[in-house]
Amino acid sequence: WxxxxxxxxxxxxxxxxxxxxxxxxxxxxxxxxxxxxxxxxxxxxxxxxxxxxxxxxxxxxxxxxxxxxxxxxxxxxxxxxxxxxxxxxxxxxxxxxxxxxxxxxxxxxxxxxxxxxxxxxxxxxxxxxxxxxxxxxxxxxxxxxxxxxxxxxxxxxxxxxxxxxxxxxxxxxxxxxxxxxxxxxxxxxxxxxxxxxxxxxxxxxxxxxSYLPNHGLALPPVIKSEDPVERSCESLRTIIPRRRTRMYNPRAIIETVVDAGSWFEIGALWGTTAITGLARLDGRPIGIISLNCEVNAGALDALGSQKLTRHLKFLDTFNIPLVQFVDVPGYAIGTVAERSATMRHGVALGTTYFSTTMPVFSVVTRRVYGVAGGLMLDCRDPRMRIAWPSGEWGSLPLEGGIEVGHAAELKKIEKEKGEEARELRYKELDEEYRRLMNPVRSANAFAAEEIVDPALTRRITSAWVKHVYDELLPLRLIDRANGKIKPVFY
The missing domain is CATH 3.90.226.10 (2-enoyl-CoA Hydratase; Chain A, domain 1)
Structure with missing residues (x-):
């Protein structure tokens, strides 16, 4: 046999x-x-x-x-x-x-x-x-x-x-x-x-x-792509729902941005709060990471963290640059999350982000909150990232965040004026924070480096990947040959 x-x-x-x-x-x-x-x-x-x-x-x-x-x-x-x-x-x-x-x-x-x-x-x-x-x-x-x-x-x-x-x-x-x-x-x-x-x-x-080099001192194999780099992706302008509580298909974003037919998912049946795989941009192999808002509202759990950790080490081993699509409300919360050691695995993910050295480009599609968001978006200096107009970010989501930050005020109003007055004040605070959280305000303060038309995402990421392959990866191979870079898979 x-x-x-x-x-x-x-x-x-x-x-x-x-x-x-x-x-x-x-x-x-x-x-x-x-x-x-x-x-x-x-x-x-x-x-x-x-x-x-x-x-x-x-x-x-x-x-x-x-x-x-x-x-x-x-x-x-x-x-x-x-x-x-x-x-x-x-x-x-x-x-x-x-x-x-x-x-x-x-x-x-x-x-x-x-x-x-x-x-x-x-x-x-x-x-x-x-x-x-x-x-x-x-x-x-x-x-x-x-x-x-x-x-x-x-x-x-x-x-x-x-x-x-x-x-x-x-x-x-x-x-x-x-x-x-x-x-x-x-x-x-x-x-x-x-x-x-x-x-x-x-x-x-x-x-x-087909995506991998023969060994760690070689570049991933580049092929000729029939998919134009300049291809506009108009569908991305409307893929994020206006209602913040609605979900969308994150794989559709990936398949729209990368070369047609090049997306290969790894680990689809486990750690389903995260999506990982390989693809190409203009024929050049890249790694893909995305959060999955269709599972657990995108909150990253223990298995999802383990899956991302493994994928980061995989990409680092084979000199493959990473493009990640970020929509993360934070780490999973609640008794199930605590019992499964979510924070321990989340910290392991964070140390992997900071200990690996392959180039990383981030596309913020919607939410970036908490420790999980910070680890994913702040893992390289200088940061290579863009945001869509649908982006929102902060230390805590407003749901729950207002309750914590204004607990004393809301409790006092409820005690003195009743539940209806409390709800009215909560609504006022919510509207104020949402106005201040306009992503353009972040860009005005250079807290978000660039907000782009989602339709241009393929063009922007392709240009970055080309530069990485032309200029950065050859230098990385030299450092690796000299022992300055020593990726660890397990």
Missing amino acids: VRERVNRLFDPGTFHEVGSVAGTVEWKRLAGIKEEPVAFTPSNNVQGFGALRGRKVVFTADGALVEKTIYMEKMAIELRLPIVKLVDGSSGGGSVTTIRTQGYSYIPPLPSFSQVAKQLELGIPNLGAVLGPAIGLGAARVVSCHFSVMAGDIGSLFNAGPKVVAGATFEEGLSFTDLGGPGMHCTNGTIDNLAADEEGCFEQLRTVL
Whole structure:
């Protein structure tokens, strides 16, 4: 089955197997020291080189012959080539029968994981697909990848299988899907993306690779774009509702601004308060971050923060500039948010914004409030950002903010003049603050650097991305080669 998958994954005729004669041989003794093979069973561990849309990559698939895997992991480092991992099994992980075979037990070794850590450090793309049950070491190999995808019809992933779980935890009768299927791991962030089947996994692997360099000392690949940079985006002028409580489709903004057909979302099923992915502007790869006002009113929760943290590290690893569309009322609040450690994960996101060094351009589409808004918009100096006329910002949203800031005054009015007088005063305060929060006033004070026509967003961001690729990223590669920049993915 591995060789069948190889033929479907790679460009026709490009796969070259390494260790093709590795396997189990039955030998027949002849005269003297002579012998001849009479039967041969190839190793189920298939390794080699192939091409995805013309890009040469290292390939590994599951099997018990760990030496082949270690060899190819080292080849990816030596040749600075992306590595693709198809996982269906334990990847040569432990078995209790080994004790009987060897005659003794052992402290579990992980001889191949040092190479994985080295690849991540060097920015060598690690792309993994779960095409069956990924167990133990197999699960660890795919989760350690920069990008992972699971086949919805056959994929599952777990630390130990149902029988081990039943013996250790008394959870009985679990299927592979119950224990670690797509509904579990594509919604909690363990696996990035879900595909319908193997073919869908292969297509996602090809697509992600098309945005990435071969290693961290190279620029992302630029292609020719048929989508004009000057294309005006008039629909963006009306996409933000006039009523502040109404939602809109943030993905429509992304798809309108970037090159047609270039948007590839990563992690759509988990951390849904945030949207992350890859796209192109005038053929140049960019990372995308957006808040999702359709979920939790856009308030950033713990999982959303983790998702953004992972994506920032991903972009920093591959020298990909970030364009972010910001509409954030702050971090999620309430008992659920507190119980899920939202602030801890939010602070981790903040430190990642400030510790990564890839260029960042921000488009304020509507709200920027609180710590979350400040971390996202104030993470680079000087700031590269524009705002739409629909923008509003501050330390706290007026809903609740007026109650806190004028608590004593409102309480006194209610006590002396009644509830109706209190409501009237609240309305007066609300109108006063909304007048003062006109974004043009912020621009007059240079608190917002530039307010632009939303229809020009594609043109403005494309010009910035072109400058980044022409002038800034080459300097970044020099600093990275000299050790001044050391991105960390995990």
